[in-house]
Amino acid sequence: MQLLLWAELQKIRRSNIVWITIFAAILIAAIVFTGGLDMYKGPDVHYGLKTVYDGSRYIDNAGWYMDEVQPWATFFILPAVIALMGSYIICREEDDDTLKSLRLIPINEAKLTAAKMILTFAFSIFLYLLLFAVTFLAEAVLHFNSLSAELVLSALKEYFLDGVGVFFAVSPIIAFVPRMKKGYWPALVFTEIYSVAGLFAGMSDVLKQFYPITAVFNLSGYHLTSAGKIMMSMIILLLCGCLSLFLLKDLKHSKKM
């Protein structure tokens, strides 16, 4: 498995899709930053470890930027690019016609697919941690003294669990699209629709526990909620993982040969 993971990592060297995903992550951070330059007018808002004060720019409030980037990234960008990346690395063996060479080694295809899913999982966490690093650096430059260790660590935990949760939420799409030729582009579209739909699911208290994209926020702690609801969201995300396993098990590369 270690060898397969090493090989998968080598295969994505110089890959445009990796750069697209990193660019997308930084782009959303930049967009939220620009939005944060607006002035907040209204009563002071306290939630968790963060406060937004009346008459201040959003970005000047410690923790706001680290906090705000999470939903924007999760509803609009990262699930789609993670699905793109995951399905690309699964589809590419067929697309690049390397599968026959791998079979003649021989490679265990189940392990190969598992290595690809593990890499996608790691990549999902990496992208969220990259976003965390970007937001933390911006906050540190703007108001280092206002940042508490507790606030930073709590944000780090949220980003990490966002990465974990989003991978599980999009994994059924990653597992489904290799049935199509160049299935990674449809994966991008499907996942974008799926993640934006999370905005509407998030409007309902009940639905937001069950809809996988919003369930991610319950898991990560971005939504302050009860232990029961967190458990429910974890189960939903695990079910997504099980569904993807089922779909991958059913995936027969040889159909095209």
Add this chain to the structure above:
Amino acid sequence: MNNINIAETNQNSKKSRITKAANYDSVIKTKQLTKKYGDQRVVNSVNLHVKKGRIYGLLGRNGAGKTTIMKMILGLTPITSGQVDVFGQNIKGHEKSIYPHIGAIIETPGFYPNLTGTENLEIFAKLRELNSPNAVKNALEVVGLPYKDKKLFSKYSLGMKQRLGIANAILHNPELLILDEPTNGLDPIGIAEMRDFIKNLSVLHEKTILISSHILSEISLLADDIGILHRGVLLEESSMSELERKNSKYILMQVSDVQKAALILAKQFNIKNYALKDNHTLHIYDTALDVGEINKALVTQNITVFSSGLCEDTLEDYFKKITGGKGIA
């Protein structure tokens, strides 16, 4: 292409185990191998025998079923009926022990376009768990590609891709090579180099090679044994020397009056085994006759002899004859 210096691998011990253990007369043997797509039989009851240390040329026109046979031999496509034995074992269920002994190129070689040739081979070398640090370098040297070159696979010409495919096939020093149209896309010099290289692999390194082609001259220059495939049916399987023996030899005469010449030949030389090809061409199949004497006899009888000489059917003639078709490239 350079001299062959393929790296030894840690799989050699495993290899000797399997080859010594197995008892087989042909490295590849198929029995009634058949492949159907729907109602269409693309390969029909093929019995193929590839002997150890020899080059077997599978000759057939495009669409004859050559690639499908190779894929079935390698277990890359399911068999409709029949059996494939490689190294005396049914490949199904023995992939782990048999594949390390095989190097193959099927259709166009597939590699990762965002990586260089060296990077691509390094991945395959690692996955094959090759211990030799020079395995990739040596394989690239053999096919005449630079080691650690920065050119990406996506920028390779078809010829370079083909060479990289060969390098990947020989990377682990396999005993059996299955090469599906390996000279596709190569320029004439590249084709000649590839031919020498394949010949060397067989002669110097005792590799068994199954090579397919639709180019008759390529097969006739390379192969020790030949299989002629036509519309999924193996019409002929024999050694090249046997085939040469089978090819008819004849005296070709081009004369002014073929009918009169035939009468003279029958009367004076008692020749019965001949054929009138057209108004001026005659084939005499009794090659023991003296061509000079025949010429003299015809000229004496006022028949002009335009040309005469001993001829032999080419492989193409033979191919035409047995396929009943228009021949091959």
